[in-house]
Amino acid sequence: MSSFAYFARKIIGLLITVFLVLSFNFYLFRILPGNPFTLLFRGSGLSAEAMHNLNVQFGLDKPIWYQYIVYLKNTAAGNLGISYQTRAPVADLVSFALVNTLILLSAASVVSIVAGILIGVVAAWKRGSKLDVSASALMLVLYSMPTFWLGLILLFAGVIYLHLPVSGMTSITGDTGAFSQLIDLLGHMILPLTTLVLGLTGQYVLVMKSALLDVFTEDYMVTARAKGISNKRLLWKHGFRNAVLPMMTLVSLNLGLSIGGAIQTETIFSWPGMGLLIYHAILARDYPVLQGAFLVVTIAVIFANFMADLLFPLLDPRVTSR
Amino acid sequence: MSVTIVLLCLIAGSPFVSPVRAQGPVTFTVGWTGSTLDTVNPAAFTDSDGASKIIVNVIYDPLVRVNINGTTTPDLAATWTYKNSTIVDFNLVHNATWHDGQPFTANDVVFTIHLLLTHPEISYLDEFVGTIQSVNALDNYTVEIQTSKPDASLLTYDLVNIPILPEHIWVNVANYTSYTGAPVGTGPFKFVKFGGPGTYVVLTANDNYFYGRPHIDQLVFQYFSSSNAMALALQSGQIDYAGPTFPNAILSTLSSQGNIQLISRLGPEYYYFCFNGYAQGYGNPALRNKNVRIALSHAIDSNELAQVVWGGFAKPQNTDIPLALGNWVNPNVQQYDFNLTTAANMLDAAGYKVGSDGVRVGPDGTRLALKIEVPSDYSEEYRAAQEIAGWWKQIGVAATPQITDTDTMAGESVNWKFDTYIWVWSTPAGGDPNLFISVFQSSQAAPAPNPGFSDSGYQNPVYDQLYNQQHQETNVTKRQAIVWQMQQILHDDEPYYPVYDPYLVQAIRSDMFTGVPAGLLPPVFIGSFYTLLEGVRPVSGVTQSSQTTPQTTSQTTEAAAAISTEGLLAIVVVIVAAVVVIAVLVTRRRPSKKGQ
Numbered sequence: 001m002s003s004f005a006y007f008a009r010k011i012i013g014l015l016i017t018v019f020l021v022l023s024f025n026f027y028l029f030r031i032l033p034g035n036p037f038t039l040l041f042r043g044s045g046l047s048a049e050a051m052h053n054l055n056v057q058f059g060l061d062k063p064i065w066y067q068y069i070v071y072l073k074n075t076a077a078g079n080l081g082i083s084y085q086t087r088a089p090v091a092d093l094v095s096f097a098l099v100n101t102l103i104l105l106s107a108a109s110v111v112s113i114v115a116g117i118l119i120g121v122v123a124a125w126k127r128g129s130k131l132d133v134s135a136s137a138l139m140l141v142l143y144s145m146p147t148f149w150l151g152l153i154l155l156f157a158g159v160i161y162l163h164l165p166v167s168g169m170t171s172i173t174g175d176t177g178a179f180s181q182l183i184d185l186l187g188h189m190i191l192p193l194t195t196l197v198l199g200l201t202g203q204y205v206l207v208m209k210s211a212l213l214d215v216f217t218e219d220y221m222v223t224a225r226a227k228g229i230s231n232k233r234l235l236w237k238h239g240f241r242n243a244v245l246p247m248m249t250l251v252s253l254n255l256g257l258s259i260g261g262a263i264q265t266e267t268i269f270s271w272p273g274m275g276l277l278i279y280h281a282i283l284a285r286d287y288p289v290l291q292g293a294f295l296v297v298t299i300a301v302i303f304a305n306f307m308a309d310l311l312f313p314l315l316d317p318r319v320t321s322r
Numbered sequence: 323m324s325v326t327i328v329l330l331c332l333i334a335g336s337p338f339v340s341p342v343r344a345q346g347p348v349t350f351t352v353g354w355t356g357s358t359l360d361t362v363n364p365a366a367f368t369d370s371d372g373a374s375k376i377i378v379n380v381i382y383d384p385l386v387r388v389n390i391n392g393t394t395t396p397d398l399a400a401t402w403t404y405k406n407s408t409i410v411d412f413n414l415v416h417n418a419t420w421h422d423g424q425p426f427t428a429n430d431v432v433f434t435i436h437l438l439l440t441h442p443e444i445s446y447l448d449e450f451v452g453t454i455q456s457v458n459a460l461d462n463y464t465v466e467i468q469t470s471k472p473d474a475s476l477l478t479y480d481l482v483n484i485p486i487l488p489e490h491i492w493v494n495v496a497n498y499t500s501y502t503g504a505p506v507g508t509g510p511f512k513f514v515k516f517g518g519p520g521t522y523v524v525l526t527a528n529d530n531y532f533y534g535r536p537h538i539d540q541l542v543f544q545y546f547s548s549s550n551a552m553a554l555a556l557q558s559g560q561i562d563y564a565g566p567t568f569p570n571a572i573l574s575t576l577s578s579q580g581n582i583q584l585i586s587r588l589g590p591e592y593y594y595f596c597f598n599g600y601a602q603g604y605g606n607p608a609l610r611n612k613n614v615r616i617a618l619s620h621a622i623d624s625n626e627l628a629q630v631v632w633g634g635f636a637k638p639q640n641t642d643i644p645l646a647l648g649n650w651v652n653p654n655v656q657q658y659d660f661n662l663t664t665a666a667n668m669l670d671a672a673g674y675k676v677g678s679d680g681v682r683v684g685p686d687g688t689r690l691a692l693k694i695e696v697p698s699d700y701s702e703e704y705r706a707a708q709e710i711a712g713w714w715k716q717i718g719v720a721a722t723p724q725i726t727d728t729d730t731m732a733g734e735s736v737n738w739k740f741d742t743y744i745w746v747w748s749t750p751a752g753g754d755p756n757l758f759i760s761v762f763q764s765s766q767a768a769p770a771p772n773p774g775f776s777d778s779g780y781q782n783p784v785y786d787q788l789y790n791q792q793h794q795e796t797n798v799t800k801r802q803a804i805v806w807q808m809q810q811i812l813h814d815d816e817p818y819y820p821v822y823d824p825y826l827v828q829a830i831r832s833d834m835f836t837g838v839p840a841g842l843l844p845p846v847f848i849g850s851f852y853t854l855l856e857g858v859r860p861v862s863g864v865t866q867s868s869q870t871t872p873q874t875t876s877q878t879t880e881a882a883a884a885i886s887t888e889g890l891l892a893i894v895v896v897i898v899a900a901v902v903v904i905a906v907l908v909t910r911r912r913p914s915k916k917g918q
Contacts, residue, residue: 160558272519
C-alpha cells in the first residue's frame with residue numbers, strides 16, 4: 001500500500017476518534033447530576049427568573065439532541081462557547097492556559113527525558129554497581145513521593161533560602177525588556193520545574209534501564225563486541241538505538257497527556273495552566289470550559305500517538321508501514 | 323566552565339524582578355486565595371467571582387457604600403431625601419471625575435441603572451435592581467429613583483452593590499458581558515493591568531479621588547491557588563496582606579512570627595443546621611413537628627462544635643442572622659441549652675418512644691433515623707455532623723453523617739429530598755439582613771422542583787406579614803424592632819438550628835504597614851476593602867527596598883532584585899556539576915562489567 005494511502009487512512013482514523021471522544025464527553029457532562037446554575041442559585045441570591053434567563057442564554061433549556069447538534073456545529077467552526085463562570089470565550093481561556101502549561105511541561109519533559117536517558121543508560125551499563133543501585137533507588141523514591149508534598153518542601157526551601165518568588169508565572173511589575181522577562185520567567189519556573197522533573201525522571205530511568213538491559217542480551221551485541229567496537233560506540237550506537245523504542249512509546253504517551261497540565265504542581269505554585277483551569281471548571285460545573293479543555297487534551301494525545309506512529313518506521317526499519 | 327561564566331555574567335547583568343518592591347512609590351500587595359480572579363468587568367460577574375468583586379469595588383463607586391461596621395455611608399451620592407415612601411432623590415457629588423478625565427454626572431447613574439433594568443443577561447448585577455422601577459436625572463447632579471413599592475433595602479442592599487459605569491464608554495459597547503476593555507471608574511484606584519484569569523491585578527492610586535487620595539500609590543492584588551504558598555509569600559515579604567482567611571493549621575505558624583499581625587473578624591455569613599420540615603417534601607416526617615426540632619436542638623452544642631471544627635475561630639450563633647450584622651441581631655434570643663435529658667424528655671412527650679434497637683419510633687411508625695448531609699465545598703463540617711450524630715445517638719436518634727457533592731446537594735434541596743443538612747448563607751456586603759430572613763417566607767417554599775430559596779419549608783403567615791412590613795419600613799429603628807421580633811418567632815419554631823459565624827482571619831505585615839481600621843467586618847471584603855485602603859499606610863521609617871537583598875549592578879532604579887545572586891550561583895554550580903559528573907561517568911573508558 002502506498003505511504004500516501006497509509007497516511008490518509010491514519011488521518012481519517014484520527015478524526016473519527018476525535019469525533020467519538022467529543023460525543024462521549026458531551027454526553028458524560030450532561031448526565032452528571034445537577035446543573036451549573038442550580039449551584040449558583042442555591043449558593044446565593046440568584047432569583048428563579050435570573051436562573052431561567054441564564055438557562056435560556058446558554059441554551060440549556062433546549063432538548064439534548066439539539067444542544068448536541070449546536071455543539072458539533074460550533075466546535076467545527078472553532079467556536080468553543082462561553083464559560084459559565086467568567087463569560088469569557090472558552091477558546092481564549094483554553095489557549096491562555098495551554099500556552100502556560102506548554103511552557104512548563106515541555107521544559108520539564110525535555111529535562112526529565114534527557115536526565116532519564118542519561119541516568120538509565122549509566123545504570124544499565126554499570127548494573128549491580130553502587131552507582132546503579134543508588135541511582136535506581138533514588139529514582140524510585142523520588143517517583144513515589146507525593147507531588148504535592150515534594151512541591152511544598154521545595155517551595156519552602158526555595159522561598160526561604162533562595163528568595164525565589166512564591167507563585168505565578170511572571171512578576172507583576174518590572175522591566176518589560178524581552179531578556180529580563182525571560183530571566184523572570186525562568187526564575188518563576190525553577191521550583192515547579194524541579195518538582196515535576198524529580199517526579200517524572202524516575203519512570204524514564206526505569207524504562208530506559210530495563211530496555212537497555214534487554215538489548216544487552218541480544219546476539220548482535222556480542223558480535224559487535226567481538227568485532228572490537230569500542231564501549232562507547234557499543235553502548236550508544238548499538239545498544240541505545242535499539243532500546244529507544246519502548247522509550248519512544250512512553251515519551252509520546254506522556255507528552256500527549258501532559259497537555260492536561262500538572263494539577264498538583266500548578267496548584268501549589270499558582271501556575272495558571274490547564275490543570276488549574278480544569279480543576280476550577282470542575283468545581284463550578286463549567287461545562288463549556290471542560291469540553292474545550294478536554295477537546296484540546298484529546299487532540300494532543302491522539303496527535304502525539306500519531307507522531308509516534310510516524311516516527312517508529314524511522315527509528316526501526318523493521319517496522320514497515322502496511 | 324565557560325558556560326558557567328557566561329551564565330553568571332548574564333544573571334549579574336540583569337535584575338531578577340519579583341513582586342513589586344519599588345523604592346519610590348508605595349505598593350501594597352494583597353494576596354488572595356479561594357475564589358478566583360476571573361474578570362474586571364462587572365457586567366460579567368457570576369456568583370463565584372469573589373476576588374473580582376472586591377477589586378471592582380475600588381475601581382468603581384456605587385451611590386452609597388457600606389463601611390467596616392456595616393453602616394451605610396455616602397459615596398457618589400452625598401445626601402439623599404425621601405420624597406415619599408417610594409421616591410428618593412439623591413444629590414450627587416459635584417467634583418467626581420472618571421479615570422479618563424471626563425466629569426461624572428447624573429447621566430452616568432441613569433445609564434447604569436437603565437442598563438441593568440433592560441439587560442437581564444447581566445445576571446449578577448440584575449439581582450440588585452430589586453424594586454427599582456425608574457430612574458431620572460433631575461439635573462446634572464440630582465437623580466430620582468422610584469421603586470415599585472416601599473423598599474427598606476434599596477440603599478443598604480441594592481444600591482451599595484451597583485457600581486456606577488461611565489456612560490460615555492459603555493454606550494458604545496456592543497456586548498456587555500464579554501467586554502474586555504480596561505475598566506474606567508470613579509473609584510480611589512485606577513486600573514493598570516490584569517494578568518489574566520487566576521493571576522493578578524495592578525491598580526494605581528487616583529490622585530483626583532473626590533474623597534481624597536489613598537495613602538498608598540500602587541495596589542497589587544495577587545491570586546494564590548494554595549494557602550501554604552500565600553502564607554510563605556507573607557512570611558518572606560512578597561506580599562503585605564493576605565486574605566480572605568487562613569485555615570487553622572497555618573495560623574499557629576503565622577502568629578508565631580513577630581512581624582505578622584492576625585486580624586480576626588466575623589464574616590457576614592453563618593452556618594446553619596437545616597431541618598427539612600416541608601409538608602410536601604420527602605424528608606423524615608418527624609421533622610415537621612416543631613417539638614421534635616426543638617428537642618433535637620437541645621442535643622446540639624454549638625460551643626463545642628466551634629471548638630472542635632474551627633479551633634475556637636467561630637462564634638456560636640443564637641439567631642438566624644449572622645453576628646457580623648451587628649445591631650440587626652436580637653441579643654435577647656438565647657440558643658436552646660445543650661441538655662440531653664431535656665431533649666430525651668421532649669421526644670418522649672412528642673410520642674417517640676425508644677424501640678428495641680435503641681432508635682425512637684413514633685406513634686405512626688416513623689423511626690427517628692436521619693441523614694445529616696454536608697456539602698463537599700464545606701467538608702470540614704463533616705466533623706460537626708459526626709459530633710451531632712454522636713449526641714443524637716445518646717437520645718435514641720440514629721443519624722448518619724454524609725458528605726455530598728455540593729451540586730448534587732443543591733439538587734436535593736430544590737427537590738426536598740433530604741432530612742437535615744449543614745449549609746451556609748452569606749451576603750455580598752454587610753449591613754442588610756434581608757437575605758437571611760427572606761428564606762423563611764412561605765412564598766419561598768413550593769413543591770418540587772422549588773424555585774424559591776426556602777430549604778426548611780417553613781410556613782407562617784404571621785412571619786410573612788412581618789417580613790413584608792420590615793421590607794417596606796424605611797425607618798431603621800422601626801425596621802430593627804420588627805426584625806428582632808421575627809428572630810424571636812424563628813427561635814420559637816426552630817426551622818433551623820443556627821450554628822456559628824466563623825472568623826475570617828486575615829494577616830498583615832505589621833512591620834511594613836499600619837492603619838488597619840477597627841470594625842466589625844474583615845478589612846479585605848467586598849464592602850469594607852475601601853475602608854482599609856483609605857486608612858492603610860506604610861510604617862514610617864521603613865522603605866520597601868530595605869527589605870530586599872541589594873543588587874550587584876546599578877542597572878535600574880525601578881526595581882530591586884529579590885533573588886540573591888548567591889542562591890542562583892549555587893543552583894547553577896550544582897546543575898553544572900551534576901551534568902559534568904554524569905558526562906564523565908558515561909564517557910569514561912573502563913573495561914568494567916557490562917550489565918549482562
